Amino acid sequence: MRRKYTPEQLTFIKEIAPGRYADEIVELFNARFGANLTVGQLRALKKNHNIKSGVPRCRGGDGLFTEEQRDFIAQHVAGRHNRELADLINEKFGLSITVKQIKAWKKNHGYSSGLKGSEGMAPPNKGKPRTWTGGEETRFKKGHIPHNYMPVGSERVNADGYVDVKIADPNKWRGKHLLVWEQHHGRPVPKGYAVIFGDGNRRNFDPENLILVSRQQLAVMNKHGLIRNNAELTKTGVIMADLLQKISARKRKR
Numbered sequence: 001m002r003r004k005y006t007p008e009q010l011t012f013i014k015e016i017a018p019g020r021y022a023d024e025i026v027e028l029f030n031a032r033f034g035a036n037l038t039v040g041q042l043r044a045l046k047k048n049h050n051i052k053s054g055v056p057r058c059r060g061g062d063g064l065f066t067e068e069q070r071d072f073i074a075q076h077v078a079g080r081h082n083r084e085l086a087d088l089i090n091e092k093f094g095l096s097i098t099v100k101q102i103k104a105w106k107k108n109h110g111y112s113s114g115l116k117g118s119e120g121m122a123p124p125n126k127g128k129p130r131t132w133t134g135g136e137e138t139r140f141k142k143g144h145i146p147h148n149y150m151p152v153g154s155e156r157v158n159a160d161g162y163v164d165v166k167i168a169d170p171n172k173w174r175g176k177h178l179l180v181w182e183q184h185h186g187r188p189v190p191k192g193y194a195v196i197f198g199d200g201n202r203r204n205f206d207p208e209n210l211i212l213v214s215r216q217q218l219a220v221m222n223k224h225g226l227i228r229n230n231a232e233l234t235k236t237g238v239i240m241a242d243l244l245q246k247i248s249a250r251k252r253k254r
Contacts, residue, residue, distance in 0.1 A: 017053045019066040077111050161202050181210045198231025217241045
């Protein structure tokens with residue numbers, strides 16, 4: 001009996017297929033829809049709907065990310081831990097990339113966040129005297145301020161349309177919506193959580209419009225279109241996401 005797919009599922013596969021191998025597509029599909037699609041079923045689907053991945057028969061290329069996604073990583077890897085980068089990629093492209101996957105991919109492709117110990121080890125030259133030359137022209141010199149210097153407290157709009165605030169020199173930034181939420185609630189955003197805009201407007205920093213959700217809730221809300229253009233409706237969507245998670249958990253126990 002031929003397996004039936006919803007329009008949403010077909011659209012999802014068509015969007016993520018380019019640049020990915022069958023096992024990677026299956027993993028992302030099953031994580032997104034809570035399904036049990038097999039590689040064989042996926043290959044049949046791709047053949048029936050003329051969906052091409054454009055990857056060589058033998059795995060040897062990148063595979064995990066499309067060219068657009070690789071460019072996105074290159075732009076956002078600096079200054080971010082693996083968990084933060086994975087969450088950013090998943091939120092941007094609707095994926096389910098794990099910390100282990102992004103860590104391995106960075107290592108294989110020569111990317112680094114530049115954070116001390118962020119890849120699980122201290123810099124190799126830590127505690128050793130300087131034995132190299134060059135690079136001085138890019139370093140801060142006492143009394144010298146670069147022409148493009150932005151003071152702490154400055155704001156900018158990042159590539160994803162979010163407003164960032166500079167919180168420390170030389171170049172440490174953080175989302176304004178996170179800072180506003182933390183100031184209003186008097187505590188940091190918990191690990192594994194995100195702050196979303198209730199009405200979808202990334203310039204509306206009213207504390208009532210900033211909603212704290214877990215990554216699991218966010219995934220369900222994105223899947224079912226529960227983030228609306230009204231903060232109250234989106235808050236109701238959080239409740240619905242919890243119910244959907246409970247229903248899904250009960251089905252898995254049967």
